[in-house]
Amino acid sequence: MKTSRRTFLLTSLGAASSFALSRQALAAPSTxxxxxxxxxxxNDPVALALGYAPDATTVDKKKYVKYAAGQDCGNCSFYQGKTTEPWAHCPMFGNKLVASKAWCNAYSKRT
Structure with missing residues (x-):
């Protein structure tokens, strides 16, 4: 089968541009x-809604009657770090970190 000059040029240009684009993608640094x-x-809206206190010893016991001495984020079941880590993720606050010595109204004792 004979290939026309036009078909050859279009195929060559397509292959060359594909090659150039793939080389450019490999050379570009990831952003x-x-x-x-x-x-x-x-003062975060979620923290305010949950009564987050960065220091559990300063929780208003009249406003948050659920609070008991010794409760803090470090020994809460939601705290996603070790109890010795000063900051860790908490699903109650999305992708934000909470202090180990903090407390909020969603507290649930770690078992």
Missing amino acids: VTAAAPVKIAE
Whole structure:
């Protein structure tokens, strides 16, 4: 089968442009980076809704009657770090970090 000059040129240009684009994609540095975890702020809307206190010893016991001495995020079942870690993720606050010595109204004793 005979190939026309036009078919040859179009095929060659298509292959060359595909090759150039693939080389460019390999050479380009990745611009996607993971966001650094953010510590929850005391005035964050979720923190306010859950009664988050960065220091469990300062919880208003009249407002949050559920609070008992010794409760803090470090010994809560939602705390996703070791009890010795000062900050860790908590699913109640999304992708934000909570302090180990903090407390919120979603507290649930770790078993």
